[in-house]
Amino acid sequence: MADKPSDLVQGTLDMLILKTLALEPMHGYGIAVRLEQMSKGVFRVNAGSLFVALQRLQRAGLIKSEWKATENSRRAKYYALTEPGRQRLNTEKQEWGRQAAAIARILEAS
């Protein structure tokens, strides 16, 4: 069971993308790979949901994009966090922490 990729918890993809981009600007494929690596293969995002999410975040002004050359000298669109995006990531992180702790407390209650 554990080696099969899981579906993301509803609404968390945006937060995870923001977190990925908080480290450094990244292109779409890079984000997907990074998510998979960081979750140790638990989350695998397909291109459809990823680009829909990127489009949504960009429209909301949380990330911005720019065409740049990759290390393999291929042209790719790099996404970077904006200041509102950084703030949003912080509030979402705190909220997630609170909720996760609360859920954990409920589950561990005996």
Next chain:
Amino acid sequence: MSLRRNITSGLRSLLRRKQADRELNEELSGFLEMAAEEKIKQGMSRKEARRAVRLEQGNIEVTREVVRSTTWESSVETCWQDLRYAARRLRKSPGFTAVAILTLALGIGANTAIFSLVNGVLLRPLPYRNPDRLTMVWEKGRDGSPQNVGYATYLDWKSQSKSFEQLAIYSSWQPVLQAGGEPEQINGLRVTSNYFRTLGVHPEIGRDFLSEEDSPNTNKVVMLSHSLWQRKFNSDPSIVGRTINMSAAQYIVAGVLPASYQSLMSQDPRGGTVEIWRVLGYDVSQPWACRTCHHLIAIARLRDGVSIAQASAEMDIISAALTKAYPKEYDDAGVIITPIREQLLGPASAPLHMLLGAVCFVLLVACANLANLLLARATNREREVGVRTALGATRGRIIRQLLAENCLLGMLGAAAGLFPAYWMPRALAIIGAGDLPRLDQIRLDWRVLLFTAGVALLTGIVTGLAPAYRLSKTELRNCLQQGARSSANLSSSTLRGILMASEVALSLTLLISAGLLLRSLSRLLVVSPGFDPAKVLSMQTSVLGQRFSDNKIVRQYFADAVERLRALPGVPSAAAASQIPLAGNMDRYGFHVEGKIHANPEEDPSAERYCITPGFLDTMRIPLLRGRDISPSDTSTTQQVLLVNETTARRVWPGEDPIGKRVKLGGLDKPWWTVVGVAGDVHHVGLDAAPDMQVYVPHRQWPDPDRSMVFVIRTAGPPTAISSAAQQAIHSIDPAQPISRIVPLENYVGLSVQGRRFASILIGVFASMALVLSIVGIYGVTAYTVSQRTREIGIRAALGAQRAELFRLLLHQGMLLVLCGVVAGLLASVAFTRLLSSLLFDVRPTDPLTFATVVFLLVGAAAAACFFPARRAMRVDPVVALRYE
């Protein structure tokens, strides 16, 4: 912030659609390439890696669609696609498109035209500040009718009432302006100094009237309208403060009103618009300022928060107290307060609403027609829809696509329909709109455009909804079968039948309404005005100058003028009168009969007064029924005599001989007049109003002879041919006298029915449009049904059915529907025509002749529309019919 960003980036990708697509493509394929490279690094071959990535990520086309479809601009795009597809389809069937657009253009065009009329006349705000706080204030007559007020009453109202922020009065005034060329009589009002403050209108240049100017012995000040200022004073701003000459007196110009302000107080087409205002300048000591001198009209601005009902309650109390204090000077207690809107626009609203209703009917008929066309087309489109459904289109998507087509049709129809609205003002100038106020304000503005767009969209959706819904329910299996018969034939033929019957019903209702109005008009046109207006020229004149302060000179002047006119070649007779019938004049005097005077003389009747020179009856060809006419020998030194009309004789002296009876006119302190003759009734107010009491007094005997008179000149040839000779004749006595309103009497008679003629002609046009549309509709439906049944007819004929039987079979269905429509239409007409009763004259709303004629006409036309397609079907050879399809 993010909404704005969403919109702007959406717009950007809409406008640079190709670039946005390319970027998304590049990004997605880059993604896949990178994924593949990763797998190659892990040891897969390039081919295997690509395959693995495709398996993982699915179809790239689908992914791209998914990403694109989440944005708002993509739905705009699909709409645009739908519209382009619709345009392509419409272009492919130009016949259908032309018929549909023409049908809609008729329906929508009629609506736009009438709405632009309603918009200009009724919907545009009145040119006053907060016009809904403005009211008219009337004394209540014994019969409950609103009546003008006297100056003394006004002063009491003003000082005692608390409901009004301002209370002002006005009366009409026709000065002769001596500036910029020939002396000219213009329309004016005498108003209290607070008149413009009451209306909330400020002069554009100069100042408003001052309250200290509102008394008899101060400078006379006037306000000019913008148009008069342009016309007579070349828009010279220095005119303010200067003196101008009018009617032999001097007036100081206080200010000029803005161009946006057009007076609505005089909307009689015969009177023209008001162009000058003068301070009333009354004083209670003046004899014409009395309580019974009912010649002033009051307007008021309600205080904030005071309703009309509250103001009425307060005014009723004040009026009751006044009636108690002056029992002989008031007819009855009570005050009537009406919104100014009702006063100014009320008379116009009934015919306009009727026209609006009529064009709605036309539009509904057009919609039904178009829906029928679309239903017929829908049957042919089942295959197309079936294929689309098979390819995965949802029902909503198909409905949307079909509606896009209809909305496009609606918009095209509306574009064509805007032309009538654009030409409306010109069209009105041709047919004449009677007494509709504010006609110059009709134009295409945003309200009209919005209305048209709304009507077009609604029409598109309404007409398309039924066929679209039916199509979207198309059974896939049925329609993909080769040569399958239309699957939902039953429901769509029922729908077609209902549409056709309702078209008939709507047209019938409209035709009956038009018939009733046209019959009223024809009844009205045969009403004799009581005089013979043919070949009579009328012209208005006022005497002015210091020498005319002598009554003797005034009398002599008019006697001389009439003599000179009579001496003209081709003039059998001429005379002058203080007013003439049907010309919009209004001059009534209390009529106090010896021996029949009421305790309160205010309750005595009143009569229209004509102050005439001898020969007036003869020139007008008003019959003298009894006694003698006024003659030149009735002078200031002989017995004072007058003529009464038939109605007066009948009402005042029933069963008695009126000759020799004595009456006083306009107050008990006046002298006695002796009746010497009875003249025929004339229609003074309008052909549709019953003649009232009328008296004729000799100009030579009237104590204060009228200085403003109308000449009537009977001519042998066309009356206008004499006009310049007639003016020269007058000017040969005194070249300084102004002559205005040189109008053949027939024109006044025409003007008095023009409003009615306008409404009747328009509704007649609309009814004919509805008739034509529904006949076309009936023809279309019958032709379609017949063509669907060609095979059946062939079989029946082959099996030996007689032609006559087949014919009956085919006609039967169509005529049954028509009859259903007729019955529904008759019921609707009985309900609707009652609303018309105020517009009818001498015709009952359920006039059987009109109903019968219209039903006959419509059924006949419908029968013809059914007959021709059926006959064509009968001519088909059975062999051909069997091979058909």
